[in-house]
Structure formats: structure tokens, C-alpha cells
Amino acid sequence: MRPIPQPAPWLRPSDPPAKAPAPPRALLAAVLTGLLTAWLLEGGLGVNLLICGAVAAVGAGLAARSAGRRVRPWTVVWSVLALAMLAVPALFDAGWPTLLSIVCALALASLALHGGRRWAGVLLALPGIVWQLGPGVLWARAGLRGLSLPGRAKVAPVLRAVLVAVVLLTVFGWLFASADAAMADVLGGLGPSIDPGEIPMRLALFVLGLITALGFAHIAAGPRRWDRTVVRPGRERGRVEWALPLVALNLMFGGFAVVQAVVVLGGRDSIMEKTGMSRSEYARQGFWQLMAVTVLTLVVVAVAKRWAPRTTEADHRLARILLGLLCLLALVVVASALGRMWYYVDASGLTRLRLWVLVVEVWLGVVLLMLITAGLVRSAAWLPRSVVLSGMIAAAVYGLMGPDAIVAEQNVARFERTGRIDLRNVRDLSVDAVPALDRLPGDQRTCALDLMRIELGDASGPWYRTSLAESRAREILVARPLPDGVLTAGNACDRAGLHESDYAERD
Structure with a gap:
């Protein structure tokens, strides 16, 4: 026999506890999610997505309850925000905000069920649903095989009741629709008329809704504990080797801040005189570079924090001062980028792309403020979840404002x-x-x-x-x-x- 492959060493500490078989109620909720997905989602999005998401959430809740898991405050926060994201298609018709909201809702639902407070726990939990789709199906299959007679006795009456209800509604609905044209219009608006050509698409939607709901229920029954993932700190660098590049970078940022104070505070005439460009040309010429500077600054802070000297209290103080100063000066870059975009919008009008990058730039500024705050307080355990929460709130506001x-x-x-x-x-x-x-x-x-x-x-x-x-x-x-x-x-x-x-x- 071939040996059973073992997970990678870094993955083993996060192994989930042994799961109980899939409970019948969670399986029913998953099937109902699949049916609703096939029935409602073909042809467009609206409140139908929120309905399917709510039913899938109920199934995950039933699986978590059967496993003895308790609802925690952060679980409620992530879940409510995920459902708010799914409300975007019910309010607005734009495609890009809808796609963004759906992706964020799936990530938030995964985070709500996994939990997590450290960087590894939060960031690895966001895409966690992707690799739980296959195991969720196998978990459901094992639950069906091990379903005891009492469990079947509970499921069978529900299935019979649903079947009888469908038959009765079909027969009497057809009779009422044949008898009254107004009633026919009402009933026609309540549900889709199924064309034989739509059957393959509806089957695909059923499978998609079913396996997604099973994936979430599988996580809820016993999530992988990503917080236990071992992340070793980087090799500690000497003070000169670590601090010299940061001092040089801080000096460059400081020089940029002085130049911006001279140019921008002088107003429109100063821009024309010192650069030879109009306000819109000046804004367009530098906004994207400044946004890249903001993102790269966050990367530099993360890498420098990993390699920072940490032997003595003086080492910690030096790291807080240099990294905090860099974040503070990066806020000047954010303000300059926002000011340039404001000039650009005032001269040329607002577009989708310009609005989106404005929202992202504001969020990056919020993240920098959080990093500065984390450097001033003793414990920064709140930072990972707060950064993700701020990003998801920004995405939700962007979608819900239309x-x-x-x-x-x-x-x-x-x-x-x-x-x-x-x-x-x-x-x-x-x-x-x-x-x-x-x-x-x-x-x-x-x-x-x-x-x-x-x-x-x-x-x-x-x-x-x-x-x-x-x-x-x-x-x-x-x-x-x-x-x-x-x-x-x-x-x-x-x-x-x-x-x-x-x-x-x-x-």
C-alpha cells in the first residue's frame, strides 16, 4: 500500500479537531441553498443573492451548533458585514461593485467561521472556503452514509411535506392562473418559467450553491486553526545595518513633505510657476506614483518590523521611532495623492476608476494611522483584525453608496x-x-x-x-x-x- 500523504510541517499545528458526521439539518439547508440558487440566480442578481446567502448561513450555524461551537462577538461582526455586502446587488446594478462585494462576502464568511486574531489566522482564513469545497462534499457524503434511522425519520417527513406542498401549489396555482389573468401575472412574477434550454445552467447553479453551502458548513463544524500556524521571526539585524536605510528613507520622505508644503500651499499660481503644468496635469503626472509609494511603504514597514533589532528595550524604542516616523511621513504622501486627485477630478470630472482609487488611498491612510497607534501602545493584538475590518468596511461603503x-x-x-x-x-x-x-x-x-x-x-x-x-x-x-x-x-x-x-x- 502507498503511504498516506502527511500534511506539510507548517500546516500540522493548525489541523482541525475531529469532526462529527454532517448533521441532517445542515445537509437539508445545503440542499435548500442549492435549490434556491438554481431557482433564483439564473439571469441576474438582486435580492436573490442575499436570500441564498442567508440560507447558507443558517446551514453553517446549524453545523456549528451541532459541533458545540459558541457564537463570539467577532463572529457576529464578520457575519453581519458579509450579509451587508450581499445586499449591494439588491440596491444597485453596477457590475464591479457587485463582484467586489460578493468576493468580500465570501471571504468574511470564511473568516467568521474560522476565527482568528493573529496575522496568520486572519489572512489565511479569508480564502479558507476555497480549499474546503471538496472536503465539504466528502464530509456530507460520510454524514449521509452514517445517517441513523432516527435521523432518517426526521428527514423523511420534511421531504414528504415539501413534495406535497410543491404538488399542491403547482396544481392550484395552475388553476388560479387559468381562471384569472391578474392572478396569472402575480404568480408569473413570483417564480421563473423554466425553459428546457436553461436546465444545464440551473443544474450548474444548483451544484455551485450546494457545494458552497457544504463548504461553509464543513468549516463551521470544525475549522482549521490558522492562528496556531508557526511563523518564526526574521533574523535580527544589527542596528546600523537595519537603521541606516530607514534613516535615509525618512530623510527622502521629509524632503518630499517640504517640497509639497512649498508647492501646494502656494496654490494654483505656485503650481504653474514652479512646474509649468496646469493643476490637472500636475495631478495626473504624480498620483499613481504616490499611490505606489504608499503601498511600498507598507511593505517596507512589514519587512523592517520582521528584521528589526529586538534584544534590548533601546532596540524596541529605535524601531518604534523610525517606523513610526516613516508612517507619519507616509501620511503626507497620502494627503498629497488625495489633493492631486481632487485637482484632477475638479478639472476633468469623476470616473469609476478615480473614485475607486480615492477610496483605496483613504483606506491606506487609515492603515498607516493604525500602524502609528500600534507603535505607541504596548500590545498590538488588535491590529490584524482591525486592518481587515477597516478594509472590508471600506469595500462595503464603496458598494452601498452606489x-x-x-x-x-x-x-x-x-x-x-x-x-x-x-x-x-x-x-x-x-x-x-x-x-x-x-x-x-x-x-x-x-x-x-x-x-x-x-x-x-x-x-x-x-x-x-x-x-x-x-x-x-x-x-x-x-x-x-x-x-x-x-x-x-x-x-x-x-x-x-x-x-x-x-x-x-x-x-
């Missing part, structure tokens, strides 16, 4: 103030932008909203995959319809100052 709506609002407000708008900044936004763009006059309104009208189409989808923003956009475009015809929209864009080559061709 970035496309914010972009449209800023560009319309700028148009109302200056009479200038770059329609390229707003034409490719999602329907979240319709309420703000509806305030534009004539040709600008027609050009800005034409692609969104085509995206909406004529018929609305079922309630469970229709966002609040989509419903509001339909109401606006019904109340104030756009002129028909592709040529009409193209002419409107030409009259509004958008050249034909700047907007997308459509069928």
Missing part, C-alpha cells in the same frame, strides 16, 4: 456649476446613474442615457433579480422617454460635443 450614482451626481453637479461635462465619463455607467443624469438638458440627457435605455430593454425581470436602482431607472425613463433611434442618439452626442469616434457603435 459608485456609479456618485460619479454621475458629481459630473452633473459640475455641469450645473460650469456648463461643462465629459460625456465619456458617464455614458458607460450602469443604470444606477439614471436619476442624476436625468437632470441634464436635451442633447446631453439623450446622449448620456441612450446606452442605459438599451441595457434596460423593454421588459423588467422578476422581483428577486431586479435591483432597486433598475426599478427607479425604468420609472424615470417611462415618465420622460428618450427620442427613438440610434441616429437620433448619435446626432444628440454630436451636438453635445462628443465626437462619433468617442462613443461605442451598437447594432
